[in-house]
Amino acid sequence: MSVDKDAHGRPASFLSRLPGVRRYAIENQRLRSALAKERDLIRQLRAEQQRTAQDTALLRQAKEHDYYLANAFKKIDIRQLRPFGDLAARVIRDQRTYLNVDRLYTLWQTVLSLPSSAHAVAEVGVYRGGSAWFMAQAMRLHGREMPFYACDTFQGHVEVDDTIDGLHAAGKQFVKVKVERVARYLRQFPFVQVVQGDIRETVRTFDSERAFGLVHLDVDVYPITCFCLEFFAARMAPAGTMIVDDYGTTTCEGVNKAVDEFAARHANFRVLHLLTGQALVMHLPQGPG
Numbered sequence: 001m002s003v004d005k006d007a008h009g010r011p012a013s014f015l016s017r018l019p020g021v022r023r024y025a026i027e028n029q030r031l032r033s034a035l036a037k038e039r040d041l042i043r044q045l046r047a048e049q050q051r052t053a054q055d056t057a058l059l060r061q062a063k064e065h066d067y068y069l070a071n072a073f074k075k076i077d078i079r080q081l082r083p084f085g086d087l088a089a090r091v092i093r094d095q096r097t098y099l100n101v102d103r104l105y106t107l108w109q110t111v112l113s114l115p116s117s118a119h120a121v122a123e124v125g126v127y128r129g130g131s132a133w134f135m136a137q138a139m140r141l142h143g144r145e146m147p148f149y150a151c152d153t154f155q156g157h158v159e160v161d162d163t164i165d166g167l168h169a170a171g172k173q174f175v176k177v178k179v180e181r182v183a184r185y186l187r188q189f190p191f192v193q194v195v196q197g198d199i200r201e202t203v204r205t206f207d208s209e210r211a212f213g214l215v216h217l218d219v220d221v222y223p224i225t226c227f228c229l230e231f232f233a234a235r236m237a238p239a240g241t242m243i244v245d246d247y248g249t250t251t252c253e254g255v256n257k258a259v260d261e262f263a264a265r266h267a268n269f270r271v272l273h274l275l276t277g278q279a280l281v282m283h284l285p286q287g288p289g
Helices: 019-064 084-093 102-110 130-141 179-186 199-205 222-233 253-265
Strands: 120-124 148-152 192-196 212-217 236-244 271-274 278-282
Touching: 084 102, 084 130, 102 120, 102 130, 102 199, 102 212, 102 236, 120 130, 120 222, 130 148, 130 179, 130 212, 148 179, 148 199, 179 192, 192 199, 199 222, 222 236, 253 271, 253 278
Parallel strands: 120 148, 120 212, 148 192, 212 236
Antiparallel strands: 236 278, 271 278
16 A cells, blocks of 8 residues: 655645645645745845946946057057066966066066166065066076066065055065065076065165166165165166056055155156056256257
């Protein structure tokens, strides 16, 4: 004799075998299933609305900044320029730098334009060594090997200005990079010297240099940018260039302030704001005009 069983395979109770109760149970189960499907549909609709809102925000941002890509189809693809494109692709692929192709191309061109009077190069804010490696490769390829000082605390920011440096904090960001790893990464370049510590103290390592042709500053914050601009300004070769990263970004307002204040004090330097967010601070030995 067969025995009715409930949904869990257990013998059904006497009440559950009554036609009315069974109809109620079946209808209740149908309603529960329909409610579950409705909840799933609501979750899907909400997720779709969120994605649509995000896409709309991104599209609005893209339209607000579409001047960056004006007539982009007419412009040459710098990634195809050799050997620049290969070096840029390698350093980006190795995740050794936050710089993208456009900012690396600024460094590339500046290395190619090193004045004949240049006798030294420096970078302050080395991070994982990617931009230093890229610059050193460019110098080697173009026969311009010279003392290259790659400087970083390797312990994050040593000082920030809380009134303008935003989310940057002393000893919080960029603290996981080991100087030993960066030194190994750059050891193929005997002319590169990795300098660890607070730049305001370690400059005595190269204080006697008086002809820097290129200085790359990527320190994000106001106090150290101010110091570096003043220190290197007195030691730039004629027609030498300082490249200041993040000058045109909303996340590093202290950098913008430091450069503008520097330019107001020094008539023999000219500042160009690039669409890459970098600033070119160019030495004009004879003054403007």
